[in-house]
Amino acid sequence: LxxxxxxxxxxxxxxxxxxxxxxxxxxxxxxxxxxxxxxxxxxxxxxxxxxxxxxxxxxxxxxxxTSEHNTRAEEIFTKFILLVENNFRTERRVSWYSEQLCISPKYLSETIKNVSKRTPNEWIDAYVTMELRMLLRNTQRSIKEIAQSLNFSNQSFLGKYFKEHVGMSPSEYRRS
Missing domain, CATH: 1.10.287 (Helix Hairpins)
Incomplete structure (x- = not known):
């Protein structure tokens, strides 16, 4: 899309x-x-x-x-987004995604940036923060449980990650 x-x-x-x-x-x-x-x-x-x-x-x-033929870069982007959609809860490393696509992390990064004007890390972070926002707003699960479900090493790391990307702590977001 x-x-x-x-x-x-x-x-x-x-x-x-x-x-x-x-x-x-x-x-x-x-x-x-x-x-x-x-x-x-x-x-x-x-x-x-x-x-x-x-x-x-x-x-x-x-x-x-339409019979448009996607370029190789567009095919890589499409495959990357599908991988992110299916794996962002457990994998946030660009190197993992590049391994799955059998290309180098540098080539993946350059390709994704050229096609979408965003880096692979920005795409991954967007999916993770969107999921975090949804879980914080629409569930009663504790922040610790959410951290575990999204493969964060601990609740503190999730808090730092969320604050860096959203600008407030998970607790503040949940109350807002």
Missing amino acids: FLFARNHPVFSLPEDKASFIRHTLTCMKQKMDETDNHFRREMMQSMFLTMVYEVSNVIYSVQSR
Whole structure:
């Protein structure tokens, strides 16, 4: 999806899909106005995700109809992102990802930076911090349990990592 969006910053939605998104936005507006609804936030998140999935589905179908051939660099990027999505909870070393792709860490770093304008470490950190934010906000698990589930050596290291990337401690984030 990232590569498609980069190469096609503007594309047309079929009218039925555009109508669905307009309808969903109207429903979201109505839910935002229901201040007494205890699940308003969760419903908004679900409706927003529904729209993202709908647009993503359109992108996938457009992608499958176009016969664009990805460059080697784009193929490496796609494989790297798939590896990160499946392994970021346990692996944060660029060298591990380069080993899985059978290329050198330097080549991986240069390739990912050229394709996405972000380094492999930035991609990995983005996935880890997004997961941390989600776990801190949407679960009652302790910070120690979260640290263990994301393969941090201890709770203190998770705290330093989170503060470096988010700007506040996990406890502060959870309270905010």
